[in-house]
Amino acid sequence: MNVLKINYKNIYYPPGGILMWIIIFLELITFGMALVAFVYYGRENTAVFHHSRMQLNTTFGAINTVFLLTSGFFMANAVHQFKENEIQKSSIFFKLAMLGGILFLGLKSIEYYHKIESGISLDTNMFYTFYWLLTGFHVIHVIMGLVILGWTNYGMRKKDSDTVVEDVEACAAFWHMCDLIWLLLFPVLYLIF
Numbered sequence: 001m002n003v004l005k006i007n008y009k010n011i012y013y014p015p016g017g018i019l020m021w022i023i024i025f026l027e028l029i030t031f032g033m034a035l036v037a038f039v040y041y042g043r044e045n046t047a048v049f050h051h052s053r054m055q056l057n058t059t060f061g062a063i064n065t066v067f068l069l070t071s072g073f074f075m076a077n078a079v080h081q082f083k084e085n086e087i088q089k090s091s092i093f094f095k096l097a098m099l100g101g102i103l104f105l106g107l108k109s110i111e112y113y114h115k116i117e118s119g120i121s122l123d124t125n126m127f128y129t130f131y132w133l134l135t136g137f138h139v140i141h142v143i144m145g146l147v148i149l150g151w152t153n154y155g156m157r158k159k160d161s162d163t164v165v166e167d168v169e170a171c172a173a174f175w176h177m178c179d180l181i182w183l184l185l186f187p188v189l190y191l192i193f
Contacts, residue, residue, distance in 0.1 A: 015079075016170035024177045027141070031134070031181050035188050038130045042193050045126060049193040052127035055120070060111045061190040064104050065182060071100025072179040075149075075172045082168045087156060090168070094153040097175065101146045104182075108139060131189060138181055145175045 014021045042049040078093035115121075115128075122132045152171040156163035 016173035017166055020170040020173050024173060027177060027181070031137075031184060034130070034134055035184060038134070038188060039192075041126050041130070046193065048125050049127045052125060052131075053190065053193045055118075056131075056190050057111055057114070058190050060107055061186050064107050065186050067100045067104040067107070068179045068182050071097045071104070072176055074100065075175045079165075079168050079172045082156065083165055087161075091153055091157055094149055098146055098149050098153075101142050101149070101175075101178075105139065105142060105146075108135070127193075134185055134189065138178070138185060141178050141181065145178050148174055 074093045074096040078090045078097060081087075081090035081093055120128055122129055148171050152163065152167060155161060156168065
């Protein structure tokens with residue numbers, strides 16, 4: 001299998017291809033605008049936002065941060081191993097990256113369960129409207145990322161695989177976007193107000 005078909009040392013080559021980076025920038029702009037709106041409304045309703053933030057489980061948020069960052073580390077190793085034509089090792093790192101995403105979703109589900117059991121919903125107040133929309137949209141991205149990782153891992157392990165480095169890099173870029181979005185959400189939602 002000829003893994004390297006493009007000059008990856010070229011500084012003008014974005015890992016994963018230009019289309020993936022356009023998607024990433026659009027997603028980051030969308031989340032960024034929502035976070036700016038969150039901060040704006042938070043300054044307008046500081047008491048409500050502070051009281052609501054105090055009901056969040058900061059420990060869960062911090063543990064989920066570790067899950068995603070560790071998962072991102074494994075994904076970077078998966079790309080490196082694929083470039084070295086070590087498909088089996090790359091597949092192991094893919095699975096470890098996916099495990100981090102699954103652990104994130106499991107802990108987030110427990111957090112959601114506690115909120116629902118406490119009667120906290122999208123309608124509770126403006127803080128929780130943002131909380132549910134932002135974290136829910138992020139959860140959808142993580143689920144999509146897990147599907148992409150699983151599909152790519154399956155494809156690259158096939159006997160006559162046509163998976164190339166750009167495919168693996170695009171998958172990794174999307175996964176790292178999920179990490180980055182959480183790194184923006186966690187401090188703003190769980191720590192600021």
